Amino acid sequence: MKRFFLLLVVAAIAGSATGWGINYTRYGHRTAHFGEIGYQGEITAENYQDHLDKLVQVKNPQVELPEGAEYDFGAMAPNDTGEHTFIVKNVGEGDLTLRLGATTCKCTLGSLKTDRLKPGEQTEVLLEWNVKTDSSTFGQSAQVLTNDPNHYAIDFRVNGRVVREMEMVPEEFTFGEVAAKENIELTSKIYSYLLPRIEDPELRFTSDALNELAEVTIEPFEPSEADGANAKAVQAFDISIKIKPGLRQGPLSQNAILSFRHRGEGETLDQGLADAGDGETGEKGMKKAFTAAIVGKVVGSISMIPNPRLTVTDAGNYVYDFGVVKQEDQRKAKTFVVLKGANREHEKLSVQSVVPEDVVRAKFGDPIQRATMTLYPLEIELQPGAERTKRLARDRDDYGKVRIVSDAPDGDKLTIGLTFSLEPI
Template sequence: MKTFIACLVIAAIGTGIGLKINHDRYGHYEPAFGPMTYDGEIDASNAMASISKNWSDKFPKVELPDGNVYDFGVMEPEEKGEHTFVVKNVGEDTLRLKVGASTCKCTVGELGTESLEPGEQTEVKMSWTVKTNESSFGQSAELRTNDPSQVAIRFEIQGQVVRQVQIVPEQVTFGETAAGEPVEFVVKVFNYLGQPMKATDVKFGDDTINELADFDVTVFKPTEDDGINEAAEQGFRIAATINPGLKQGPVNRNLMLTLMPEDADDDDLEKGRVVYIPVTGRIVGALSMLPNSRLKGISGGGYLYDFGIIGEDDSLTAKAFVVLKGAEQASTKLRIGEIEPAEYVEATLNEPVGQGKMTLYTLQLKLKPGDESVDRLGLSKGEFGYVMIESDNPKVPALKLLLKFALPAR
């Protein structure tokens, strides 16, 4: 019994010590602004008066007389620029300033002073280097303040980027043009070289195209219709025509304009400047076909019809559609030309049907088994067969339809 009572006493003493330690560590907290009272003199009726007594009602205030955005107009790539913004303190307390981060390393902000008394002003100088391949430029830098209403101010610079020679459009893309039709386009070249120039030569970097091309180059004074390029020294308008005769397929060539100072000799090449104008597009045949699950266009022009390996129950006939379009549509008739192998392949064209700007022909194909098997799968065993679709118009090139098949002997 005595032992039990002793255990209870010890437990009570331990509990008391634990509660004391817990209270000392966690049960008592001294507020950062002094002891808390619950029966003090501050209540809802006098709270604002107490705040006014303990807090100042005088604050700094930022004013930007010239704003925070500057448009520098037109600059060249890698050109350096500089502008000064003005910051004024129109408040009743000291204004403190600090330059923050900028959006690009090519933009730097410099602060005249970091402290302004009421009524004082300072300058924030922004310097930048135009580093972009785009036609516009825009960067910013931040200024931090202790003005409660404007803790951060963002100064912005923006403008247009032009090169010494500006091309509009920067790349000429004429899309798809039917063989037998001319390619026509207009491009403008604006001179920012700082002196009047003359055009001494204009040509493509391909002699085959030059034989078909005609150019008309005129000099003009840029106007507001030319947008930012109104600031150019002068402009050159190039009207180009590539007459029919290009082979079917992609066109990717540079048009080259040579500019020389007006007082220089035309053969003084060291003083000249060559402007390269990319020209891209594709010449497509006036003849084409409508693809299907077995008929596909092939690289370089033409089409391939895949019969596959003909079995006993497979069809020996097929139908496809030939399309004639372009300026020569109305005066052109189509016919079947050479067939290979003629003893195993038959092809006919039905009467054409007009569909607006195109004429549609139905092409009937038929395979004819012979005494020997035929392999025209295009592999090492043999080449493809083909059907030539020709026209009675020299301006409409023939179309070659390849045939892929393997035909057993009958």
């Protein structure tokens, strides 16, 4: 059996050697039928590696942005158009290719005839935009794709503020709550972007009472870097308003109107500003106006500090809600009464009366002086009787009451409403 396998191996080797010899004799010593392998008559087996090196870039480009990739245009008016040119430079050793990617604005590559930059070359990327937004800020971007392995995409961006022809900081005159016997002092800055410069500014109000009681000062100044986003305004004005006591108590919502003259082209109105109303024109130009709100609340010299149980109604009245009173620790309420006014240090508050007298008791603690007010701690206590007592605010007489007065000759008064359901002893 072993002899048989040995003979089989010898026969296989002999057959393979015979086949190779026949093939070599017939074909191995001859030149290929189509000649030696070549490409375009220049590339052979000996020089193909040099040709491959030329096709594959082995030296990398490197992007440099001498002026950065972001531009702040400062302030622009709605619907204005702008443009900015960014610089792209190749500081690498290989060729730099550029192509436009995603964009939110009109973006064009520079005036190169090719999108390829040799080492040391540079080009421009121009971004153009139109300020179409209702927001106070605006931004656009464009992306340029490159073959720099460390900077595949360049994100160029422009941004800035959207300003109207006139801006006010703050945007409205606000004074919060002010006692009826106190002066109201307001300040603001108005910036104008109008050209030519405006003339003869004058501030008035839509309320006759405000016009009678207010003293207005308008001081022009030149905008500077200290004005932040409005540093590029053409003009600026400091507005100071002092309103003497005399306004009716309650919410105040009126307009302040800055009228002025503007010598526009053809003496016509500019968009965004209103005619001052009289339609008057002359050598100094059309009379126009800028409007801003003035809001706040005039209150009595006596008020309170609200808390979860103490609320103030739209009419300015205060109501303290005890809820359902079953336990002794629920019968007492502590709050603060506020006294304002120039003469508060010479006034004193006291509890004049309570309703119902057999149920409600109230007393003040020692007053606490603050910079602009005096705080009076007030303690209100309910005294239960043999029967349940209710004050549920079903009508104007269905309240418990605490009446507070000032000892000043012309001092204010304050009535605190109480609601409760007091269980009997």
